Amino acid sequence: MAEPLEIAAAAEVLLDTGPKPLAGKKAIVTSGPTHEPIDPVRYIANRSSGKQGHAIAAELARLGADVTLVSGPVTIADPEGVKVIHVERAEEMRDAVIGSLPADIAVMVAAVADWRVASASGNKIKKQPGEAPPPLLLTENPDILKTIGHHAKRPKLVVGFAAETQNVAENGRSKLERKGADYILANDVSPHTGIMGGDRNTVKVIGKLGDEDWPEMDKQAVAERLGKLIASHFS
Numbered sequence: 001m002a003e004p005l006e007i008a009a010a011a012e013v014l015l016d017t018g019p020k021p022l023a024g025k026k027a028i029v030t031s032g033p034t035h036e037p038i039d040p041v042r043y044i045a046n047r048s049s050g051k052q053g054h055a056i057a058a059e060l061a062r063l064g065a066d067v068t069l070v071s072g073p074v075t076i077a078d079p080e081g082v083k084v085i086h087v088e089r090a091e092e093m094r095d096a097v098i099g100s101l102p103a104d105i106a107v108m109v110a111a112v113a114d115w116r117v118a119s120a121s122g123n124k125i126k127k128q129p130g131e132a133p134p135p136l137l138l139t140e141n142p143d144i145l146k147t148i149g150h151h152a153k154r155p156k157l158v159v160g161f162a163a164e165t166q167n168v169a170e171n172g173r174s175k176l177e178r179k180g181a182d183y184i185l186a187n188d189v190s191p192h193t194g195i196m197g198g199d200r201n202t203v204k205v206i207g208k209l210g211d212e213d214w215p216e217m218d219k220q221a222v223a224e225r226l227g228k229l230i231a232s233h234f235s
Contacts, residue, residue: 020064021231026103027065028155029057029082030110030144032072034090038136039121046111050074052161052201053109055223057082063227065105070096072110090116090141097144101153105230108145108160116141149180157233159226162186162206172206182233183207185226205229 031053035043050071057069058079067082070093078084085096090112097106115138125134145160160181162172165188172186184206202216214225 018062021235022060022105022227023064025065025105025234027057027060027067027105027107028070028097028100028103029053029060029067029107030070030072030093030097030112031057032074033111034072034093034113034141035088036090036113036116036141037120038117039123039125041124044113044116046113046163048072048074048111049198050076051199052219052222053107054079055219056107056109056226059220059223059227060105060107060230063231068100068103070100070110072112090144094142094144094147097148098151101148101151101155103155104157104234106148106155106158107226107230108148108158110144111163112144113141115139143179145175145181146179154180157182157230159183159185159230163189165189169204169206169211172204173211176206176208183229185222 032050033046033048035045037043053071054069054076057067058081061067061079061081069079069082069084071084071086072093073088087093087096093110093112118137118139148154149158158181160175160179162175162184164171164186168186168188172184175181176184185203186206187201187203199218200216201219201222203214203222205212205214214222
């Protein structure tokens with residue numbers, strides 16, 4: 001037989017009667033990859049499933065926030081209780097985020113492609129026998145985290161993610177300073193970790209007052225722990 005505390009906890013989940021420390025707060029979350037077209041059938045992208053960003057959006061909504069989720073192309077369902085804006089390209093994601101301001105909280109989780117083709121072809125680029133593939137001239141995509149971190153309508157709390165394969169702490173600290181964030185959640189996405197597209201995550205929280213290592217946990221647990229951190233910022 002379940003203990004009374006277990007029954008109460010289950011009822012709280014089913015009825016969503018838990019505390020709402022973020023009630024009255026507006027949050028923007030980005031999630032998933034972006035797809036930057038090369039031609040109508042090919043694109044440049046990052047390996048992101050959107051699982052972490054979607055979990056964070058759902059958790060902030062559970063804590064009472066009014067959440068707008070800007071999602072790149074993913075194959076997972078939209079989380080319940082949030083407004084979702086679907087985009088494909090980095091420029092579309094930037095515009096959707098800026099268009100959702102003002103906000104109290106911004107959590108930039110999306111794995112935005114750093115570059116796009118300067119001039120995408122309107123037709124499929126065909127292979128030509130005996131010829132080398134055509135060169136692709138790349139141009140830099142907008143830096144959405146930096147844009148929001150230095151925006152005139154900057155949210156009170158800006159959290160970014162840093163997917164790294166080496167020097168995780170150093171690169172995360174540099175990103176914090178350059179992009180105007182309050183926290184960076186840096187994670188090692190080397191191929192052996194299985195983080196990109198997987199169900200678990202290991203993050204180092206880098207903040208202006210110091211760093212904190214979180215143990216490996218599933219992405220829902222990361223979302224819950226980040227939700228507590230965000231709630232404590234406003235308490």
